[in-house]
Amino acid sequence: MEVADYGQRHTDPEEGCPVGHDEVLDYPLPNPTALEPPVEWERLRQGCPVAPIRLPSGDRAVVLTRYADVKQVLADPRFTRRLNAPDAARVADSESGGVFNNDLAAAIPDGGPEHQRWRQLVGKWFTVKRLNSLRPAIEAMADQLVDDMVAQGAPADLKASVGFPLPVWVICELLGVPDSDRDRFSHWSDAMLNLTRYTEDEIRTAQAEFITYMVAHVEAKRAEPRDDLLSALITDGTLSPQALLATGLGLLVAGHETTANMIGKMVGMLLSDRSRWEQLLADPSLVRTAVEESLRFDANPGVGLPRYITEDTEIGGEVVPRGTTVMCSMGAANRDESAFDRAAEMDLTRSPNPHLAFGSGAHSCLGQALARTELQVTLEVLLRRLPDLRLAVEPAELNRVEGLVVGGLRAVPVRW
Structure with a gap:
């Protein structure tokens, strides 16, 4: 089978298949509205499942849109999530590396037994038993946030009132930091998830401020350990100082930004x-x-x-050459009719539901059980407390978060 040359092969926006040398899809793909999928998803799944794209950095990569292909690549331990190889594509045009390229992330082992040991060490804090013990406190915080939102009156921004502060409170509890620092956490997280929103100086400043903060916080925990994840990791003594900082960064970004945005999108x-x-x-x-x-x-x-492809690999019927950077579109894969009946319909009774929202394989989201708990509790509290909840704007008027690696809604205006 012939090896595809993704440096020369481009995509015709009308056909959705590779042609010529002058056309290419800019990535991320635009949505018609904040809640509707990009129109290209279906066309690419049908006719060009391994499609050349141009990232915000200007570098070339390919995007996968079929369920089977995305799951194959995410589950393959040969392929790294770290984009620090000399020929890896940069997702954002940033000398400081961004969330996928920065030097700090390299402190966490990317594969093999060392990575599994890290997951086991951190994963002790995301067991069913521990999350069940935390659930009443999460519910109490959600109730308090709803109380505060109702007291301020309608219309209100549900994302700012509930969706953002709840997961930040939870992650602050896990890291043992005061939730009064949550605004700083939000800025640092946004800057490190940058695609096009922040300047290089702003990104470097945010990274430096975060590292300074976490170094001081780790030292305080070392001097006076408490019942939190960082104290436990310090006491264990397995992780290097850099790995401790990288773990804190990963929890901050994954535990705060993605869940906060998902609460807003779900509602x-x-x-x-x-x-x-x-x-x-x-x-x-x-x-x-x-x-x-x-x-x-x-x-x-x-x-x-x-994922950085470390050796020539067949994906979607084509041989993707070593050195290719692949973007796995879990959103597109989760709409694949070959994997889900009536994939274009939202079915609240769907079960089983083997979606790929949390990835697959050895690098699947370590905190997915916590994210599920927060989403379930938030929904339960809103249904109980605000049965008349409704959007305060038309769905088409909701605006996307722009310029970041993660997707979301800028605001979720509601009334009740």
């Missing part, structure tokens, strides 16, 4: 067709499957997960 999806909300009010036992379907149906998940 936006459920309220955009109010029959969905009414279905949950009639049968609250559907909360668990509704959360999973919201994760699958997310049309605005961000750029996806990159």
Whole structure:
């Protein structure tokens, strides 16, 4: 089979298949509205599942849009999520590396037994037993946030009032830091998830401020350990100082930014067709499957997960050459009709639901059980407290988060 040359082969926007030498899809692909998927997803799945793209950095890569291909690449331990090889594509045009290229992330082992040991060490804090013990506190915080939102009156921004502060509070609890620092955490996280929003100086400043903060915080925990994840990792003594900082960064970004955005998107999806909300009010036992379907149906998940191909590999019927950077579009894969019946419909009863929102394989999201808990609790509290909740704008008027690696809604205006 012939090896594809992705440096020369481009994509015709009309046909969705590689042609010529002058046309290429800019990535990330645009959405018609914040809750609707890019129109290219279906065309690429059908006719060009391994499609050349141009990243915000200007570098070339390919995007995968079929379920089987995305799952294959994400689950393959040969392929690294770290884009620090000399010929790897840069996702963002940033000398400081961005979230996929920065030097700090290299402190966490990327594969093999060392990576598994790191996952086991950190994963002790995300067990079912520990999350069940944390659930009442998460519910109490969600109730408090709803109280505060109601006291301020409608209309309100549900993302700012509930979606953002809840996961930040949880991650602050895990890291043992005061939630009064959450605004700084938000800025640092945004800057390190940059695609096009921040300047190089702003990114470097944010990284330096985060490292300074975390170094001081780790030393304070070393002097006076408490019942939190960082204290436990310090006491264990296995991780290097750099790995401790990188773990804190990973938890901050994954635990705060992605879940905060997903809460807003989930509520936006459920309220955009109010029959969905009414279905949950009639049968609250559907909360668990509704959360999973919201994760699958997310049309605005961000750029996806990159993988650096370390050897010539057959993907989607083509041989992708070593040195190619692949963007795995979990959002597109989760709409693949070959993997999900009625994939274009949001079915709150769908089960089983083997979506790829949290990745697959050895690098699947370590905190996915925590994210599920936060999403379920938030939805349960909103259904119980605000059964008349509805969007305060038309669904098409919701605006996307722009310029970051992650997708989301800028605001979720609601009334009740």
